[in-house]
Amino acid sequence: MATSVVLFTRDLRLHDHPPLRAALDRSDAVVPLFVRDRAVGAAGFAAPNRLALLADCLRDLDSGLRDRGGRLVVRSGDLVEEVCAVAGEAEADEVHLAADVSAHAHRREELLRSALSARGCRLHVHDAVTTVLAPGSVTPASSDHFAVFTPYFRRWSERAVREPLAAPRRVRVPDGVGSEPLPARGDLTGLSPGLPTGGERDARKRLTAWLRGGIAGYADHHDDLAGDATSRLSPDLHLGALSPVELVHRARRAGGPGAEAFVRQLAWRDFHHQVLAARPHASAADYRTRHDRWRTGAAAEADAAAWRDGRTGYPVVDAAMRQLRHEGWMHNRGRLLVASFLTKTLYVDWRVGARHFLELLVDGDVANNQLNWQWVAGTGTDTRPHRVLNPTTQARRFDPGGAYVRRWVPELAGLAGRSVHEPWRLARAARAAYDAYPDPIVDLSEGLDRFRRARGRD
Template identity: 35%
Template sequence: MTASRTLFWHRRDLRLADNTGLHAAAALGPAVTGVYVLDPAIIAPPPELPPMAPARLWFLVESLVELQQRWRDAGSRLLVVAGDPVQRLPQLASLLEAAAVVWSRDVEPYARERDRQVARALQASGRKVLVDWDQLLVAPELLKTGGGDPYRVYGPFLRNWRGQVELSEPGTVEAPTGLIDLDAACLDALQTAAGELGRLCAEGQRDLEQLRSGHGFKGMDLCPCRPGEAAAAGQLAVFADGPLLGYEPDRNFPGTAGTSGLSAALSVGTVSPRQAWCAAQAAKDLARSDEQRQAIAVWEQELCWREFYQQALFHFPELADGPYREQWRRFPWENNEDWFDFWKDGQTGMPIIDAAMRQLNETGWMHNRCRMIVASFLVKDLICDWRWGERAFMELEVDGDLAANNGGWQWSASSGMDPKPLRIFNPATQASKFDADGDYIRRWVPELRHVCTKDLLSGDIGALERRGYPEPLVNHKIQQARFKALYATIKG
């Protein structure tokens, strides 16, 4: 084994193309080996960390299986091991005699502390550690107000972010080829499970296969998010070639295939934000009207929302545990557990709410417009703590991402950085505006297909027409007034 081998640690960048960390590793020399650590704190986390949804586990495992083949095609291999990365990375680096270990940075509090411990252990053994950003178009340290503070409001953040992105003109880098695999002694150890290296890799591969067969997710065929780098590239190409030009207003209608379906891919990194941005710039050449150019700009703004929430969590890690606005720690939540369970199961008696929650339960994914509607309903109609909803989403979502999920729930709950102090969605109004024909509701609440559209959207369905569908848990008008009265107790 030569001292020039480099170990590249995959985390939220499960691809070879446009992987800036891997590009940096390959620049050190062609002898590069990939590694992914099945970290129990992520795969089966303790209560204080975000849960791993079966849908997300399916997406992760299938993406890893494909990534292993891509490494083989590039001339090397991706090793999968299980355990605490603080122990496993130094152990593997020693067994492989790696001179350097490279990875890309993360914004989440657990990941940042873990990475600090891994770096200290590697450096203590004399190994070089290289880390930089890959999952963001602009590093969070570069986005500050005129006073040098992190941004707390999206609008000014967008202007600075867009200016920096357009100035840098981000491009993409090719996937590495011609990598050099391990030497004969290491290959023998891997293939025979002889010694520590072979045992670690055999156990990791076994665990990966067990997760692949036992993740428990049943909605693979229904989920719009497809695992793996190849699928992500295909989805991005299809989206940029057509739906992107109508993204505004199509993105708002849950019954329309108007979004990219790339949320999970961006979360685990089977596609990069630079690839997404470059696809948007290429689509501008196809735009033939101001409306189409505006649609592309709106999708770029959605990419910015993703980065806004990422930088917020980076600068304010306490967001992972509670509200940004201190007064919300005093809010007198009613937290009716039965109501919460009905909400989670799609049995509230409010058709648009139940359609959205059933879509999430069955497919692992929910349209973003519906995420806002159901979040508002849980918090401001059922008066349940927004953190209950935040955790429930992480238990179900294929694209569960701590920064985006937390940011979205705090936006809906009015406990976050959004300057508007109080926002309440009327579910019937939202249904009438964004599912005017009731197609989305009928798709996910089939027992109501016979109900006339007017009653379907309002939820005002007669007893005989319900045919077993539940009565509404609450009256929106009454609960809205109740919520506002409770809010007055903490206001200011």
């Protein structure tokens, strides 16, 4: 009896799963396997918030497999050793895996291929599982990847997207392959109190609701901080509870400017993945160096601590940072604002911010997080690397009534209208009523002058 192993990583779903479909087509039985890779924890990427959603996803995946006659096998330890052990126990001759782009994923694939080959077992790596198009499938004539989004998006939009695959009706798992107990969210501590639930079932409900009631207005309202008019599907995409391929097809069927704008954001996700696939060092080093001499020392650390705690004295920045701590998620416009404030107004290394985001974000993956941070810091692919976002101007534009700030900065809830964005401008007696909220830690003009001098643009 032919048996295959399907190694799940960041593709925790049954709908539109090419590795699972290929294994079922080629084998009589399949072992769905997830390995809790100790290398992920050793590298510092096992953040509690993401582990909580991971636990939800694994339980939901196991439930879906059991509905189809199967089950999920979970192991912990060295990924290569555990996959080889399971392949041996199942007498499998193939292992199927979704392609990924990080340096860790590349090393994992190389080691796994070598170890399986020594046992007479083949590794099949499937593209366009965690991305819409495979990284490297869309390239300019003169390079191995696009370094600017607009020409990439033009070419990306011209490419055909494969059709989504239906979830399997039946999954047969061989006897005799043991599994550890499934992890549970309740086993974890240090979680953000407002975390969403994870898993394919809930993700598909969110997707259906978004297509019915949110996507039509996305182009006009996605930057509205208080309106919260984004899809909030990024955590589901990060862990693969939803297929980006399916999202593109369903959005295009919905049609309209909102759907077009949403598909563009999925293309941005693919863009970052193809950059990281071509330049793995960009996860930790500048993609394009500006020869920054980032601030260090006690004063810089105090500023970074105030930024992390949502105590900078700039309400829109603090509101976004508090949303991150409470929900493990932040509005995209807020991400741009807080990243610009840290790297350009405070002139603190983008890696400080990227690390904090990865400690809390439920959608925090290396490609999107690191390269978005570099885009804002001006060390990445932004064609205007020295732009600085003024938090007050941005607040007036994207939170004109101040509702977002009042939601997350309750110390200022009594301030009406736009005055909530500049409490330091209140008359002395009025300001005293809100003294629980700090004054700005830096004057914006001073921060701008410092940044311009550092970049040699004064």
